[in-house]
Amino acid sequence: MSRLRILPALKALIAIKPKQKLTAQYLLSLFIAIVLAFLVGAGIMLLCGYDPIECYAALFRGALGKPRAFGNTLAKTATLCLTGLAMSVAAKAGIFNVGGEGQLYFGGLAAAVVGARLAGAPAWVIVVCALLAAVFAGGLYAWVPGILKVKLKVNEVVTTILLNSAAIYFCSYLTNGPLKTAERGISSGTDSIAVSFSPIIRLSNLNGSIWIAFAAALIIWYLMTRSTAGFEMKITGANERFAKYGGIRADRLMIAGMVISGMLCGLVGMIEVFGIHKRFITNLSAGYYFDGMLVAMIMRYQPFGVIVMSFFFAILTIGGSAMELSAGISGEVILIVQAVIIFFMAAEGGIRQSLRVWSAKRRVKRTHAKEAGV
């Protein structure tokens, strides 16, 4: 299934720097946006001559109906959630990592190389070493734009976007050149790794890596919402000048946020390699990080919200392709629904405004009625 390509929109969203609080009002308008998006989707289905109820039923069945489908949805949730948290942890500290794709690629490549070279070692040694290598590679590649931002005031959005392409092309060169496997039938990829995660549900993408993802998400959630460092990051992200004045090491925290973000992306790369492809391939990610970024921005970088929204987006993605098969409607419709949700999120301010006008009107009416009654 093709994927949302909305980098320009993302950049615009970053530029307006979404507010950091999830308020009840925001959640309400989010809910309204989702309902509206589904209605628009239904309208499109009707226009194309499909029964929307049947289509949506197929969608949810396709995402949650069978164990295998559910496994795929969970695996997708893990990817979205890790990338979404990666975006959030940096953004909370006031630095925007748009370079997650590059960090993911380097993480995946490092894991694949370690996984292949360590053949013969005990499985757990391989997994742990690959994990460390992936996290290190991703973190290091994020450290570069972080240090450039803090020391030289180079805009991190620009550098991370550029570093994405650099990483993807460099990995592509390596897998087609020095690291190209000798195995037959593989056009561009590294040697296959010695051990890999076994599926938890047969024939699904859900495998042992889910536990690692779960642990990582938990740690990030704790870091962001419960720790002293998280508190300091939040202050830094909200007003860097104030943070410095207040004696917080803002520079350090921003770099830390970026590096942790990169480490998470590296981890996603490792999970892709060890869980699915069993080697590094040139198209390791189809824009996974950008999907995660979207989720993060919609949920205003709140870790718990990101986790929940990841599940919802995973249902849309996995269910969308199932719907394509069973109801015969093009999966593009689901892309439209996603786009409409994002669109309504961008218009969230407007929705909230009309909510307020509406409730004000009602209040006025009510008091008039009361006065008339008295």
Added chain:
Amino acid sequence: MTENAPIVRFEHVSVRFPSALANDDVSLAIRRGEAFALVGENGAGKTTLMNVLYGLVRPALGTVIIKGEKISQRHDPMRAIAMGVGMVHQHFKLVPSFTVAQNIALGSEPVKNLVFYDQKRLNREVLALSKRFGLPVNPGDVVDDLSVGLQQRVEILKALHRGADILVLDEPTAVLSPAETDELFEVLRSIVREQSMTVILITHKLHEVMQFSDRVGVMKQGRLVGIVNTSETDEKQLAAMMVGRELLFRDLRAGEPSDREVLTISGLRAMDDRGLEAVKGIDLKLHAGEIVGVCGVEGNGQTELTECIMGIRPQTGGTVTLNGRNISRLKPREIRGMGVSFIPSDRMRTGLSAEATVMENMLVGKQRQTEFRRFGVQFRKRRATSYAKALSEQFDVRSGGVDLPMKSLSGGNMQKAIIAREFSFDTPVLIINQPTRGVDIGAIEFIHEKILQKRAAGCAILLVSADLDELFRLSDRLVTLYEGRLTGSFVNGEITRQEISYYMTGGRQEVRA
């Protein structure tokens, strides 16, 4: 409509924020062509009431009638402007990189040949406007380069350019020097008398009320508790109405400074944000138990001087020594660790984080203390919250709850929150810049007492203020700052205000501070 019909009528206006009832059934009629003053404690709801008029806040109940016309459900600033309302906010809303003329005409630029923006005509128009109202400006100047007083003049002209005949000014004099203040009132008075404009003025300075207004409205906890004719009242009565008690303003005796030198500044130099030298070699000594007051018209290097001491702004020359240690190259965190606290004048940008909660704002700097940590990593939020509550109580910071964002506080309460945080560090050195700007008179008294308590406890205090009364009340020693240099140093009590004013505007005395 007769001449004396009210031009603006608030009818039972109530505004409810999630945290507070900011306006509680306010009914008020403003007459055409009068100068109306609105006073009240911090958080009384003055700004909110005017925001209703200007369309920034929608009332939950009640309505406003402007010139006989009810405001609509969709009342907003555009509509308010169209109805003749102009508002000068406490924090200016100008585009810094635009010229004076461009700012004034923003959104209504004259057009030539249907397409081109007519710069020449615009400048002419602005010049004519400024002449008509006696507010001289140079249309070609870039706003960023103007003093605060001039920027305010631009704000006023902007409102007048859009045809405002109801002018609202929210604490306009908080940022002005005494001379600028006099000038402003002269202009406002002529506007009211000669152009029959209506002016609504929010202020905390009661002598301005007496000097300028025809009538005064007093607000308290969201309610309008009284309207009086200015000629029939006095400052004392107004203060009592506002605060609900008599203010003492006791005479404050000077402390007993010791000879122990705590902070030594020598040859300090620094640049401002534009890269021009703003501090040009300052020498100053601060002793334990002493308050040194820095007098000067704003923009003569006060902000840069204080920021340099705190390590927020890089020094370009000289040294700052704290208890014998050179702290010139240290970071704010390290300087704080060595016992310096700082109340910056630039509240919204440096002193607080508008988006963060009140608790977070009050706790910054203490988050690493063991009291607020568990296992060395975890933030003890509940403890922090109850700490912030206690501190709020101690300093009378009125918020709707410490977990609300800082920006939901009224201007004066924000300031009190900053003071509460900085004073709670119990450091031996305090750098204080404009402690009582935008703070009501009751709170001023309170803050002054706190500062004197600090002095009594042996703190060395550097106090910068645009308010000479404040400096004369509190300081042991006074120094004058003009264009980045100290022009004089005096023992408080041995000099008059006239003399100080002379040194503040460039006169020189050859004495080292």
